[in-house]
Amino acid sequence: MIACLAAIPWRGRKVRIVFDFDPRRNPQVNHAQAELARIFESLGAIVTLIELPPGPPSADGRPGKMGADDFIVARGGTAFRDLIAEQMKRPAAPRSLADYRGDMARARVNSIGKPGVYLDRSPTGAGKSTADHAALRRVKTSLTILPSHKNTKAAEKDMLAAGLDAVRYIPLDGESCQRYDEAETVMKVGLSPSSTICPKCPHKADCDYQATMKAVETADHRLACHKRAELSFEQIADGRQFISIHEDLTEMLRPxxxxxxxxxxxxxxxxxxxxxxxxxxxxxxxxxxxxxxxxxxxxxxxxxxxxxxxxxxxxxxxxxxxxxxxxxxxxxxxxxxxxxxxxxxxxxxxxxxxxxxxxxxxxxxxxxxxxxxxxxxxxxxxxxxxxxxxxxxxxxxxxxKTDLPANATVWISDATANADEIGILTGREVIDATPDGRLDRLHRVLQVSCDVTKRTNAETVSRILSAILDRFPDRRRVGVICHKCHKEAIEQFAARDATARIAKVDYFRSGESRGSNDWQHECDLLVCIGTPRVPPETLRARLVQWGKLAAACRDREWVRDWWSGRDEAGRRITIKTRAYRDHEWYTAHRAIVHAELIQAVGRARSNCEGGIPAVVVSAEPLGFPLWELPVLTPTEADVLAVVRRLADERLTPDAAAGAKGDTANEYLSDFAPCAPNPSPSAPVAISPLNSADIAAALGKDRRWVRRVLVSLREKERVQMIGQRGGWWPVDESTPPTAPPA
Known part of the structure; x- marks a missing residue:
C-alpha cells in the first residue's frame, strides 16, 4: 500500500470501493477491486464493494460506461447516496422456517382472483411446493408444472394425501402404451403419436395412457412435467385458474x-x-x-x-x-x-x-x-x-414462443430466478412475491475454490474427494454430484477404497441433481464436485431466447477473472476463475451454470432440520463460505495410508497390551484426543509412530519420509506428539480448524 494510504488508521473505518462500470468486463479491474478490499479489511476497515449500473447502451447494443462522476451528473448526488445506502444495508435478521412458510402460503392465497405473474425466489427446501397447497384448496382448477415425471409423481402423492383431486400426466412408455415401439419411432421423426397412431389404435379402449389422459382432463388439479408443457402448454393450461411452475421455465416458454x-x-x-x-x-x-x-x-x-x-x-x-x-x-x-x-x-x-x-x-x-x-x-x-x-x-x-394465459394467476417458483429475465420471457410485468427476510442455514455449506472441469483427470478428482472425506470422518453415507465423465471414476474409487463411504453418485443435469429430494434422506453429506459449464452455443441460444440477437452475434472472449469471497471467519479471499468479458454472455453463463450449481447444492436442504451438510467444489462465485482444502499429492496419500495402517495396528488390543508404559506415559496427555480413552481400572499406554517405523514400512529413506510427514502436518493430516516427535494421524472429528460436520 502506498505511504499516504498506509498512514491512515483504518481499523473500524467504513470504506466504499466504487469502480467504473465498463462496456466490457475488465478482469484486471476485478482483480484490483478484490485485492484492494482484502488489504483494507486486513487492516481493520469495514469494506463495501459498490456496483454501479450500466450507462446508456451504445450503437452496437453494449451497455455504456458508467463512473461515479457520470452517475452523479446523470442522476444527482442524492441518487448516488441512495445507491450506496441500499448496497450497504445489513442482511435481514434470520427467520424461522415455520414463520417464513406462513408468508409463502398467504402470498399465494392472496393472489387468487388477481391474474398476473408472481415470482417466489425462496431458497431450495423452503417449501414452495407445499405452499401451493394453501391456494389449491381454494381454487376450482389448477395446473402444476415440475421438472420431471418423478417430481410429478411425488407431488401427486402429496396432493392426494392433502385431500386434493389431483392427477398427473404419465410418461408415454412401454408400461402405458401397448404400441410403444412404434410410438417411439414416431417421436424420433418429429411427429406426435396422438396424431398418427392413436386415433385408430386397436388398443385404444384399454389403453392406460389414454385412460389417464381422460382422468387428467376431468381432474380439478393437473400435474405435468416441463417437457409436456414445452410441447403442449396451451392445451394443458386451458381453463386453469391457478398455474404453478417450478424451476427454470426458459425452455418451456421459449423452446x-x-x-x-x-x-x-x-x-x-x-x-x-x-x-x-x-x-x-x-x-x-x-x-x-x-x-x-x-x-x-x-x-x-x-x-x-x-x-x-x-x-x-x-x-x-x-x-x-x-x-x-x-x-x-x-x-x-x-x-x-x-x-x-x-x-x-x-x-x-x-x-x-x-x-x-x-x-x-x-x-x-x-x-x-x-x-x-x-x-x-x-x-x-x-x-x-x-x-x-x-x-x-x-x-x-x-x-x-409460448404465452402464459392472461386470465390466470401464474406462480413461478425458482430459487435462482431473476424477475427481469422472466419479464423478458413472458412479456409481462412480474411481481416478486418472495417473503422478506432470510432463512438461516441449519447445516454448513462450504465451497472449495477449485476449478474441476470435464478435462480434469479422474485421479485429481479422486484426490479432492478423498481430502473432503478425510475432513468428515463421521459421515457414513456420502452423496456425490459430479460431471458425467467423472461418475464412473468416482464409483470405482468408492468400490476400491473402503474408507470412501460413498452411498450415491449422480451427475449434473441428470434430473437427480436438480429435481430430486432423495439426497437428504439417503445421504448424510453431499459433495458437489465440478463446475457444470456449457458450450458457447448453448449460451448463444439462451441469448436468442431472451431476444438479445445482437449480443448473441458478438464475440465470446473467455478469459481469466477474479472475484472476492469470504471464509467462515469472514476474512476476504481473492479467487481466480474464468469468465466471459461480455456482460450479456456473462449473465447467460451465470443463469445456466450458477443456477445448476445452486440447485445441486440445494439437494442437501441445508435450511431444514432434516437437511445435511454440503461441500461444493467450484471456482464460480456462489456466495458460500470459502474453505481451504489442501489436496494431497499421490506421494503424500501413499505415506498417509501407511501411517493410518500402522496406527490401526498399534490400536489393536494385542498391540496395546504389549506397549511400553514408560515410553507412552510421556505422550499420554498430548495423545489423548487421538487415542481411545484408557480405562481407569486398566490404563493402556500407546506410543506414537516414529519416522523410522514409517520409513521401514515404505522402504524409503527416513529423511525423505520426514519431509513428507512435515508436509502432511502442514495440511493437518498428521500431528506430532510430544517432545520426541512421534507421529499420529489427525483425529479430524475434533481438529482445531476442521469445519463442523
Missing part, C-alpha cells in the same frame, strides 16, 4: 431448436418427405386415408400448399447451413395453417417411402411452416485447430 451442419442431410429428407406427401395428396382419387383407415377430411389444396411450404422451408434452412457467410437473422417465412391430418399423412408417407428425417429438423420445419417460431438466426464460427488450420461451423437457432 429452442439448434441445427448444425450434421443436419443438412436431415433437412433434405424433410424436403423429400414433404414433396412425396404433396404428390400423394394430388394424385389420390377418392377418399384420402392413412394408417388403419383414418379418413383425411381437410381441404386438399390447403394440404398441398402446406406440404409445399414445408419443403421450401427445409431447403432454405439447408442452404443457410451450407452457404451462410456471417451471423445473421433469417427472415421468417409466411405461415400456412397446419390442418388436422398432416402428421398422419406425413407418417404414412414415411412408412411408404422409407424416409427417416431427424426429429429436430422435422419439428423445426413444421413450426416454421405453421408460423409457431418467433426468432430464427444463423451463426457462423471460424475455429482454429491445433495444427493452425481453420474450419467453419454453422448453426441455426430458432425459438418458439
Amino acid at each position: 429452442s431448436y439448434r441445427l448444425g451442419e450434421s443436419h443438412v442431410g436431415a433437412l433434405s429428407e424433410v424436403a423429400a418427405l414433404a414433396d412425396a406427401t404433396r404428390h400423394r395428396v394430388a394424385d389420390t382419387i377418392g377418399t384420402l386415408t392413412v394408417g388403419e383407415g383414418e379418413r383425411i377430411t381437410s381441404d386438399r389444396p390447403t394440404l398441398q400448399w402446406f406440404c409445399e411450404k414445408l419443403a421450401r422451408v427445409a431447403r432454405q434452412l439447408r442452404e443457410q447451413l451450407t452457404d451462410a457467410a456471417q451471423n445473421a437473422a433469417i427472415e421468417l417465412p409466411q405461415p400456412v395453417s397446419k390442418l388436422p391430418g398432416v402428421d398422419g399423412l406425413l407418417y404414412d408417407t414415411i412408412k411408404r417411402e422409407q424416409i427417416r428425417p431427424h426429429g429436430d429438423a422435422m419439428r423445426l420445419c413444421l413450426d416454421l411452416a405453421a408460423g409457431r417460431a418467433t426468432d430464427l438466426a444463423v451463426f457462423v464460427d471460424t475455429v482454429k485447430r491445433r495444427n493452425g488450420e481453420e474450419t467453419v461451423h454453422r448453426e441455426i437457432v430458432a425459438i418458439r
